[in-house]
Amino acid sequence: MDSVAEAMERLRDLATRPAVAELAQLFASAGHELAIVGGTVRDAFLGRALTGDDVDLDFTTDATPEQTEAVLAPLGKTLWDTGRRFGTIGVRLGGYVCEITTYRSDAYDGTSRKPEVQFGDTLEADLTRRDFTVNAMALRVPELKLVDPTGGFDDLLNRRLRTPGAPEISFGDDPLRMLRGARFRAQLGFDLDPTAADAARRMASTLDIVAPERVQQELAKLLLSPEPSAGIRVLVDTGLADQVLPEVPALRLEIDEHARHKDVYEHSLIALDRAIELERSREHAPDLVLRLAVLLHDIGKPATRAIEPGGGVTFHHHDVLGARLATKRMKALRFDKATTEAVADLIRLHLRFFGYAEGAWTDSAVRRYVRDAGDQLERLHILSRADVTTRNKRKADRLAHAYDDLEARIAALAEEEELGRLRPDLDGEQIMSILGLKPGREVGEAYRFLMEARLDSGPLGAEEAERRLRSWWAARN
Known part of the structure; x- marks a missing residue:
């Protein structure tokens, strides 16, 4: 954490940049207060970057939204007021996305999902209604005066x-x-x-x-x-x-001496940590779909746990149930359709690799693994590796080597066969021409037949694909 002097120097540098200084002077000239608030002030003390492309800056003021619009009018900039109801007016200045909010003192009434908006009178009162003290510090501009009424700096230190x-x-x-x-x-x-x-x-x-x-x-x-x-x-x-997210605490299954299995909750968090390590080692950006899938991949286990006569524990089909449960929860939380489907697909596929570890797959099985993963293949690679949290080093090494081998085979087949573009050797138009068909169900069946042949045998070429198609069609009819 930076010293107060270092943090103030960083804030001073930000506040004297042309766009921010111009904004501060406009409010001061109009007789209104203005202060930089929120994470920007906190991050100055934490030594974090305060500048960059499209940086968001939050300000607070005693000006009402209408007065703020009047102050900003000389800039000739396009304003946005989608947050007007909450006292917020936005403007882009010199690469900064600036949101200026009137001092607030609103609160929920305990029953509504929307707070009752009330404007406040002072900066100190506005700060004391914020979430945490470390976010309740402000820098008055253009005076460059730090305001910390709730001890946020001490809490940063601690x-x-x-x-x-x-x-x-x-x-x-x-x-x-x-x-x-x-x-x-x-x-x-x-x-x-x-x-x-x-x-x-x-x-x-x-x-x-x-x-x-x-x-x-x-x-x-x-x-x-x-x-x-x-x-x-x-x-x-x-x-x-x-x-x-009740499915996560439900992973804390009772473990007794007669039916031992690993702590599913702890396993899921360890797997999440491992997935993030793999994300970084592969130089991927933080991936919400992957992280959701890893966190939720075993949520089907509580409902599928069964104790065998000998004391063993099974979780048959927890992958299928887990995908359904994840879909239901993500819909309830209003996640978008693409994210929800991607997470569900990964959970549904997360056990597939362990079949490979138990015995070498044919090329056909590898192709199907790639086909089923689709554009989730890289995420599935990481999820499958992260899912191995066993403390048995021999077992962990065996599974790691097995997945190394699987990825190598996928790479080799991809180079030979364009696995990233898995499709039959003949398209729908060619199928209709060869069989004399019009668009309809039979064309789809023929296409699926050729796709299965492609997965089984690899690229066939147009001539061999046509021979197999005619043979299949004759046998079918």
């Missing part, structure tokens, strides 16, 4: 997430703040203050009044953080996960 006032009041004002506590644990590595954690346990059920879309956004930010498993633990330990 790496602590504390609410500005009583957590019951803060979380009552906006229950989503409880999820933000878990998200900041994952993003910043800070610990949630014990009083805040206790309040979250008591108030977890109030998340019911928060719109699913807002919950989804927080979960996505958490999962894309550097250490999502730490945030998931906060959600589970406080009971928040029971409200928003």
